[in-house]
Amino acid sequence: xxxxxxASFIVVAATLLSIAGSTDAFAAEPPTLIxxxxxxxxxxxxxxxQAWEACDWVSLNRRGNGQLDYQSRFKMLYSxxxxxxxxxxxxxxxxxxxxxxxxxxxxEDVFECFFWTNEKDPVYFxxxxxPLGFELPILVPNLDGKFLGWRPWHYxxxxxxxxxxxxxxxxxxxxxxxxxxxxxxxxxxxxLEPLRNVPPKTGTQWRANFxxxxxxxxxxxxxDWARVGPSFxxxxxxxxxxxxxxxxxxxxxxxxxxxxxxxxxxxSMLKTKVTRVNTPSYPVIxxxxxxxxxxxxxxxxxxxxxxxxxxxxxxxxxxxxDGGWDDKLRETVAALDSAHPGRFLTFALINxxxxxxxxxxxxxxxxxxxxxxxxxKGLKFHKSLGLSYRNQAxxxxxxxxxxxxxxxxxxxxxxxxxxxxTADPAAFFTPLDRFNERWHxxxxxxxxxxxxxxxxxxxxxxxxxxxxxxxHPNTTFIGAHFGNYPEDLETxxxxxxxxxxxxxxxxxxxxxxxxxxxxxxxxxxxxxDRIMFGTDTTPDPNAYRLYYRxxxxxxxxxxxxxxxxxxxFWNIYGIFLxxxxxxxxxxxxxxxxxxxNSPVNAASKK
Numbered sequence: 001x002x003x004x005x006x007a008s009f010i011v012v013a014a015t016l017l018s019i020a021g022s023t024d025a026f027a028a029e030p031p032t033l034i035x036x037x038x039x040x041x042x043x044x045x046x047x048x049x050q051a052w053e054a055c056d057w058v059s060l061n062r063r064g065n066g067q068l069d070y071q072s073r074f075k076m077l078y079s080x081x082x083x084x085x086x087x088x089x090x091x092x093x094x095x096x097x098x099x100x101x102x103x104x105x106x107x108e109d110v111f112e113c114f115f116w117t118n119e120k121d122p123v124y125f126x127x128x129x130x131p132l133g134f135e136l137p138i139l140v141p142n143l144d145g146k147f148l149g150w151r152p153w154h155y156x157x158x159x160x161x162x163x164x165x166x167x168x169x170x171x172x173x174x175x176x177x178x179x180x181x182x183x184x185x186x187x188x189x190x191x192l193e194p195l196r197n198v199p200p201k202t203g204t205q206w207r208a209n210f211x212x213x214x215x216x217x218x219x220x221x222x223x224d225w226a227r228v229g230p231s232f233x234x235x236x237x238x239x240x241x242x243x244x245x246x247x248x249x250x251x252x253x254x255x256x257x258x259x260x261x262x263x264x265x266x267x268s269m270l271k272t273k274v275t276r277v278n279t280p281s282y283p284v285i286x287x288x289x290x291x292x293x294x295x296x297x298x299x300x301x302x303x304x305x306x307x308x309x310x311x312x313x314x315x316x317x318x319x320x321x322d323g324g325w326d327d328k329l330r331e332t333v334a335a336l337d338s339a340h341p342g343r344f345l346t347f348a349l350i351n352x353x354x355x356x357x358x359x360x361x362x363x364x365x366x367x368x369x370x371x372x373x374x375x376x377k378g379l380k381f382h383k384s385l386g387l388s389y390r391n392q393a394x395x396x397x398x399x400x401x402x403x404x405x406x407x408x409x410x411x412x413x414x415x416x417x418x419x420x421x422t423a424d425p426a427a428f429f430t431p432l433d434r435f436n437e438r439w440h441x442x443x444x445x446x447x448x449x450x451x452x453x454x455x456x457x458x459x460x461x462x463x464x465x466x467x468x469x470x471x472h473p474n475t476t477f478i479g480a481h482f483g484n485y486p487e488d489l490e491t492x493x494x495x496x497x498x499x500x501x502x503x504x505x506x507x508x509x510x511x512x513x514x515x516x517x518x519x520x521x522x523x524x525x526x527x528x529d530r531i532m533f534g535t536d537t538t539p540d541p542n543a544y545r546l547y548y549r550x551x552x553x554x555x556x557x558x559x560x561x562x563x564x565x566x567x568x569f570w571n572i573y574g575i576f577l578x579x580x581x582x583x584x585x586x587x588x589x590x591x592x593x594x595x596x597n598s599p600v601n602a603a604s605k606k
């Protein structure tokens with residue numbers, strides 16, 4: 001049973017707020033967040049106001065022994081009248097049953113924020129919001145670790161907090177199956193009375209923390225922004241919010257010249273129109289997706305979540321590239337293709353590890369034939385072909401190695417396309433120095449750097465692939481990631497002209513295509529019969545909408561980080577393709593190559 005808080009105050013037990021164990025070790029310094037200023041806007045629960053584009057997502061850290069690996073993050077803005085917070089978290093189920101405000105919301109799924117506006121005063125503001133939109137706002141006096149919680153006085157009119165929630169992959173209902181949920185909240189300064197340093201001015205600093213708690217699968221997990229101890233009320237370890245530009249009286253202003261590149265987070269000052277494309281002009285076939293493979297991974301609940309997102313984003317069919325081989329392949333086909341005809345197609349893999357053993361080529365060709373007979377609709381090769389598999393002498397297995405010829409030929413014989421990922425972005429093959437345009441990304445993922453004598457050049461890898469394509473003209477090849485040369489559209493066009501059996505998809509490359517919109521639009525119009533839609537993620541509605549926005553609108557200079565991940569500090573432009581081309585990109589080309597019929601879950605046009 002849940003107990004309503006007394007109208008005057010509540011006593012909050014520290015043990016109830018020690019969710020998912022203590023943090024093993026604190027960061028050397030609590031984090032600092034610069035809060036951008038904005039004009040006031042209406043909260044919708046979606047975080048779709050253009051003002052949010054001025055700030056990046058801030059990740060929350062999983063606490064202690066928490067087992068749920070859900071993305072959890074927030075954004076924050078402030079205006080002349082209050083502060084805005086946008087929470088976002090992946091999820092599987094909305095573990096929330098409470099149907100009123102001022103209940104013990106922390107005992108179920110919840111986002112929380114704490115604002116300690118003046119360190120000299122042992123009192124701060126705490127706010128909790130559930131995925132059903134119920135809230136717990138309280139003022140907390142904290143005297144040497146002993147704290148109470150008071151409901152705001154006259155909590156109405158201009159003191160009333162504005163809040164909305166939304167869910168993806170399901171409904172905002174108790175115990176609903178979803179893929180995630182958001183809470184968008186506006187805190188008027190009036191509700192923070194009588195705290196000092198309110199409203200903040202440029203340079204004002206507050207201490208603060210942001211939390212999340214989730215109870216899926218009885219695996220209680222907590223997240224925090226600033227690493228704190230067992231209690232969420234460990235205010236001494238809170239992070240710092242700085243409103244407006246940073247003001248540091250101890251350092252001269254020209255110290256900005258010493259800013260570390262890793263700390264550079266530029267914000268665009270442009271104000272441009274925002275077109276929200278919730279569903280595409282035509283049902284989509286996503287030819288490049290990773291859903292996982294095998295019965296242990298593809299549970300009924302997980303597949304149901306995929307379908308919910310697909311329906312929400314008007315995705316007709318998803319190609320899962322994680323089929324594997326043998327039992328894993330059969331289990332994957334059973335869980336996806338057979339259980340949901342027309343909604344999923346599985347591509348197989350082959351085992352490259354034993355490529356030097358006698359009879360390897362014959363064994364893998366026979367295994368692949370069985371995979372196709374078991375229902376696999378194509379074959380996927382990862383970039384590890386050409387970059388990772390070496391013999392005992394240290395020599396790499398090349399993409400055009402003759403031992404792979406029977407594999408390519410079988411795909412042509414059985415009319416199964418080959419999705420091939422060769423090499424990686426151009427910047428990944430250049431030194432990680434001050435000239436590298438993807439420095440931030442590669443600094444965070446040093447294993448993605450392929451510069452140096454240990455690896456072949458990018459050009460050599462692409463030539464290996466092209467030799468295989470030319471040698472097997474009856475086999476259809478799909479070059480993942482726009483053939484992995486979206487930085488040079490002229491060269492990609494030459495490949496398409498030279499190899500009629502070569503096609504490309506757009507997955508994880510709209511960040512490159514969208515920064516050259518004039519050339520990209522001309523390219524899409526010219527090669528409209530050779531390009532297919534793909535995302536390279538598990539189904540995600542926000543990612544899909546960014547792809548739709550790129551393809552369908554003339555929006556300018558918008559961020560693409562949510563489509564895959566941040567791939568560089570530039571924004572993109574839409575290429576507003578005509579309907580006849582959109583139909584081919586979204587589904588027509590893929591349907592032709594895969595031998596599919598009419599859409600299974602939507603009209604031919606929305």
